[in-house]
Amino acid sequence: MNNFEFYNSTRIIFGKGTIAKLSKRVPRKAKVMLIYGGGSIKENGVYEKVMDALKKHKVVEFSGIEANPDYATLLKAIKQVRKKHVDFLLAVGGGSVIDGTKFISLASPNEGIEPWDIISRDLAKDLKKVIPFGTVLTLPATGSEFNHNAVISRRETEEKLSFSSERVYPKFSILDPETTYSLPQKQLRNGLVDAYVHVMEQYMTYPVGAIVQDRQAEALLMAIIEMAPAVLNTNHPDYDARANFMWVCSNALNHLIGVGVPQDWATHSIGHELTALYGLAHAESLAVVLPWLLWYKRDQKRDKLLQYGYRVLDQKQQKYSERIDRTIEATAAFFQSVGMPTTLTSFGVDPDEAAAKVQARWEARGWSLGEHGDITGADAAAILRLSR
Numbered sequence: 001m002n003n004f005e006f007y008n009s010t011r012i013i014f015g016k017g018t019i020a021k022l023s024k025r026v027p028r029k030a031k032v033m034l035i036y037g038g039g040s041i042k043e044n045g046v047y048e049k050v051m052d053a054l055k056k057h058k059v060v061e062f063s064g065i066e067a068n069p070d071y072a073t074l075l076k077a078i079k080q081v082r083k084k085h086v087d088f089l090l091a092v093g094g095g096s097v098i099d100g101t102k103f104i105s106l107a108s109p110n111e112g113i114e115p116w117d118i119i120s121r122d123l124a125k126d127l128k129k130v131i132p133f134g135t136v137l138t139l140p141a142t143g144s145e146f147n148h149n150a151v152i153s154r155r156e157t158e159e160k161l162s163f164s165s166e167r168v169y170p171k172f173s174i175l176d177p178e179t180t181y182s183l184p185q186k187q188l189r190n191g192l193v194d195a196y197v198h199v200m201e202q203y204m205t206y207p208v209g210a211i212v213q214d215r216q217a218e219a220l221l222m223a224i225i226e227m228a229p230a231v232l233n234t235n236h237p238d239y240d241a242r243a244n245f246m247w248v249c250s251n252a253l254n255h256l257i258g259v260g261v262p263q264d265w266a267t268h269s270i271g272h273e274l275t276a277l278y279g280l281a282h283a284e285s286l287a288v289v290l291p292w293l294l295w296y297k298r299d300q301k302r303d304k305l306l307q308y309g310y311r312v313l314d315q316k317q318q319k320y321s322e323r324i325d326r327t328i329e330a331t332a333a334f335f336q337s338v339g340m341p342t343t344l345t346s347f348g349v350d351p352d353e354a355a356a357k358v359q360a361r362w363e364a365r366g367w368s369l370g371e372h373g374d375i376t377g378a379d380a381a382a383i384l385r386l387s388r
Contacts, residue, residue, distance in 0.1 A: 001210045004259040010146055011172040014247070016239070018174050019046070019136060022053035022090075025172050026134065030088035033081060034061045035101050037093045044182040046138055050092055060084055065093065068275055068282065069100030071116060071154040074107070078115065081108040081131065089131055091170075094139025094187075095282075099150035102168040105131045119152055124165040134172045138179040140246040141191035141283065143198060143253030145173035153276060160276040162268075175250065177242040185234050189338045190283035191245065192231060195252040196224050196334075197286040201265050202258040204294070204304050205371040210261045214307070217257045221312045223248050228338050262371040267293050269369050270380050273358045278349050287340045288347070291332040292386040296379070298324055300372060344387040351388045355381035 013021055026032055032054060041047040051059070062077045080086070081104060091101035107115040109129040118124050137145045144150065148169045151162045180188075203217035223244065230241035251257075270293070271285030280288070298305060302324065309315035309327030317323040332342045344351045362377030369375045375383075 001208055001213075001260040002262070006256065006259045007166060008146070008254055008256075009166075009169045009171075010254075012146065012175060012250070013172055014175045015243075016176055016178050018176050019049040019179075020053050021174065022050060022134075022136070023056065025174075026054060026057055026090065027088055028057070030057065031084065031086050032057050032059045032088045032090055033077075033084070033086040034059055035065060035077065035089060035091050035093075035097060035104070036061075036063050037065045037067075037097050039063065040182070041092055041138060044138075044179065046092060046136065046179055050090070050136060054090075060086065065097045065100045066153075067096050068151070068153040068160065069096045069103070071152055072156065074100050074103050074152065075115065077104050078108045082111070087131060089133035090136070091133060092136040092138065094137070095142025095144040098135050098137075098144040098170070099142070099152065101133050101135070102144070102148075102150040103152050103163075105133050105168055106165060116154065119161045119163045122163070124163040124168075127165065127167065130165075130167040132171050134174070135170045136174045136176075136179070137246065137250075139183060139187060139191065140175075140180065140249035141187075141194040143195070143250055145170060145175070146250040146254040149253070151272065151282075155276075158276045160272040162272070173250075175246050177239055177246050180242045180246065181237040183234075185232055185339070188232055188234070188245070189340055190281055191249055192224055192228050192338055193283040193287050193335055193340050195249040196221060197267060197283075197290055198252040199224075199257065200290060201267060202261065202263050204301055204308060205262040205264055206301065207303050207307070208261055213257050213259065213261050218308070218311050220248055220252055220257070221308075225312075225334060228334075232338060264369075264371045266370040266375045266380070269367070270358060270383065273361055273380075274344075274349070274354065277354065277357055278347070280347055280349075283340065284347065287335045287342050288344050288387050289383065291328055291335075291342050292383050294328045294331065295386060296383045297370070297375075298328070300374075342387075344384065351385050355384040358384060 091098045135145045153160045231245045267289045274285040313330045315326045359377040359381035
């Protein structure tokens with residue numbers, strides 16, 4: 001196992017009825033900006049619960065955060081934070097709203113710095129000033145409510161880039177499974193796939209003797225597979241299924257299973273390009289990359305593929321090459337079982353065109369990614385050409 005440091009400062013407040021606890025968690029004298037997306041929280045009753053909990057607080061609102069939050073929209077929020085002297089932020093929504101709030105939290109007090117440089121020049125880790133924030137999670141998927149990562153899109157330049165900073169851990173995150181009851185099946189599907197790939201990015205590399213991390217990762221993968229049918233039942237939402245769904249998404253990327261082990265994240269980096277170029281949802285972009293990346297890197301990932309297939313997917317063929325084949329096929333089959341396509345052509349995207357565009361962008365940035373740092377722009381293109 002590799003050396004590591006682990007730190008996570010977010011308080012998790014989990015369970016039904018917990019939105020009411022906002023009144024004690026948000027500083028009483030703070031001027032709060034409530035940040036949310038397209039207005040679904042007003043339709044499902046979450047907005048009313050939040051405002052009732054904050055009835056003794058001074059609250060201003062900023063709505064309109066997009067899926068894959070857009071830099072131009074976030075600049076408007078930053079301007080309002082500065083103008084209205086906001087000193088606490090509350091994100092109510094899914095990963096996009098929370099990611100956007102992290103950027104607003106970091107960029108707003110650091111005037112004099114070009115906000116995009118925080119991401120593009122990797123300045124986030126060096127900035128000390130931040131506006132504290134909490135979250136109310138309504139769409140489980142990204143784990144942003146329990147980590148220090150964020151991904152921001154800049155539509156005018158077709159870019160989607162990530163940043164991380166220990167300064168942007170939420171002060172608290174409220175996870176009430178009942179907030180998921182109104183979610184459409186597509187968003188539930190996306191959350192399941194997103195969480196699955198988050199685990200795979202930290203697990204599907206090469207062995208370093210990390211028994212605890214491996215077993216934790218395998219447990220999360222098996223849990224996702226087990227809970228999927230019940231989670232996708234939108235006619236009669238089951239509380240325990242949705243509670244487990246919410247918790248597995250949070251644990252898939254709170255960084256605990258990633259300590260002391262090599263990590264990949266090339267699937268995410270390729271997927272971000274597909275979202276920026278073609279508008280695929282985040283989970284959709286992951287599902288059309290991961291199975292093909294596993295095929296392409298099967299030799300380098302051989303030991304972990306064999307372990308994963310045997311322990312998680314019940315693939316016990318004695319011939320190792322056959323077990324790897326069936327393991328990768330079973331991974332794609334799970335995605336398909338929840339209604340998620342696994343090829344670019346399923347979304348009307350030409351793999352050859354996508355390959356050329358992604359290769360050019362990676363080469364312009366000088367990227368070589370993956371756990372061995374050996375996935376170049378040419379490799380990313382080769383992976384995408386398989387997705388047909």
